[in-house]
Amino acid sequence: MDERITSPTTYWVVFAVLMGLTVxxxxxSFLELGEWHIVVGLAIAVVKAVLVxxxxxxxxxxxxxxxxxxxxxxxxxxxxxxxTLTDYLTRHWQAY
Amino acid sequence: xxxxxxxxxxxxxxxxxxxxxxxxLGMWIFLATELLLFGGLFTGYFAYRAWYAYDFEAASRHLNxxxxxxxxxxxxxxxxxxxxxxxAARSPSPYPLPRGGEGRVRESGRRLPLFLALTALLxxxxxxxxxxxxxxxxxxxxxxxxxxxxxxxxxxxEPPVNPARVQLFLMFYYIMTGIHAVHLTVGIGLVGWxxxxxxxxxxxxxxYAPVEVIGLYWHFVDIVWIFLLPLLYLSGRHSLQDLHF
Numbered sequence: 565m566d567e568r569i570t571s572p573t574t575y576w577v578v579f580a581v582l583m584g585l586t587v588x589x590x591x592x593s594f595l596e597l598g599e600w601h602i603v604v605g606l607a608i609a610v611v612k613a614v615l616v617x618x619x620x621x622x623x624x625x626x627x628x629x630x631x632x633x634x635x636x637x638x639x640x641x642x643x644x645x646x647x648t649l650t651d652y653l654t655r656h657w658q659a660y
Numbered sequence: 661x662x663x664x665x666x667x668x669x670x671x672x673x674x675x676x677x678x679x680x681x682x683x684x685l686g687m688w689i690f691l692a693t694e695l696l697l698f699g700g701l702f703t704g705y706f707a708y709r710a711w712y713a714y715d716f717e718a719a720s721r722h723l724n725x726x727x728x729x730x731x732x733x734x735x736x737x738x739x740x741x742x743x744x745x746x747x748a749a750r751s752p753s754p755y756p757l758p759r760g761g762e763g764r765v766r767e768s769g770r771r772l773p774l775f776l777a778l779t780a781l782l783x784x785x786x787x788x789x790x791x792x793x794x795x796x797x798x799x800x801x802x803x804x805x806x807x808x809x810x811x812x813x814x815x816x817x818e819p820p821v822n823p824a825r826v827q828l829f830l831m832f833y834y835i836m837t838g839i840h841a842v843h844l845t846v847g848i849g850l851v852g853w854x855x856x857x858x859x860x861x862x863x864x865x866x867x868y869a870p871v872e873v874i875g876l877y878w879h880f881v882d883i884v885w886i887f888l889l890p891l892l893y894l895s896g897r898h899s900l901q902d903l904h905f
Contacts, residue, residue: 629685
């Protein structure tokens with residue numbers, strides 16, 4: 565085969581970390597965090613997604629072309645999200 | 661079942677590595693378009709979550725966080741079994757050489773069908789839990805636009821919650837989890853197709869590309885759920901009484 569084959573041990577370790585993060589994110593929702601709930605939840609979700617992408621989806625050992633496509637998709641989504649929110653978050657005449 | 665690379669190589673490619681790279685690139689590009697689909701839904705949700713934070717949080721508290729958490733564990737486990745299936749498809753299984761023969765040592769053995777079956781079963785388990793959850797939502801008066809939604813239940817809270825905004829949240833919830841469930845069903849079908857192929861005749865390690873590519877799709881569906889969980893279910897504070905079916 566061409567590139568490195570990720571070993572099953574790596575998969576199990578990543579899975580254990582994902583489980584821990586899930587416990588953290590669900591458990592965190594039982595604490596008194598006020599408006600930080602969604603921020604903490606999203607931050608943990610980003611870490612989980614990065615782990616899945618790098619290891620389960622093999623992006624870590626993949627060619628630069630795959631990195632480019634993944635990065636382009638994320639960048640596009642970033643534009644969509646940020647530019648849309650610059651509109652919705654600055655309409656102060658709406659009743660919040 | 662032919663194990664020579666010649667039968668796996670399509671005409672337009674120079675060698676198997678190039679073909680495999682093209683398969684992978686094709687799936688990554690498709691996943692980028694799937695990001696277009698879910699990205700639009702997420703952006704819509706973000707915009708209204710920013711505007712109606714209080715009402716969305718109040719509504720989020722009523723979703724079944726226990727089933728949401730169980731489903732997260734189920735999908736993460738299915739991603740693990742899918743990754744292990746791809747690994748089983750790539751590596752030759754440690755079978756001893758049969759006397760006088762030499763082709764069988766390169767087959768993926770029983771591990772590939774096992775992990776594919778586990779992945780499909782975990783996916784089905786997710787769908788079962790989702791169906792149960794939709795029933796509990798129906799039972800708890802969380803179906804907008806029907807008799808199973810009581811606006812008075814929301815305006816009577818202290819401070820009052822706007823029932824129209826709650827209905828908006830619930831529409832986002834049903835549509836986002838519904839489209840996710842459709843994607844998951846397609847994924848289960850694809851994994852089932854792989855399973856049928858792997859059972860009918862062993863897949864040679866050189867031909868592991870379909871397994872990897874369907875694995876990429878499966879992990880993407882998992883990632884969508886990873887984000888759906890905090891946005892929909894963990895938006896507000898929960899108490900231990902919220903842990904029920």
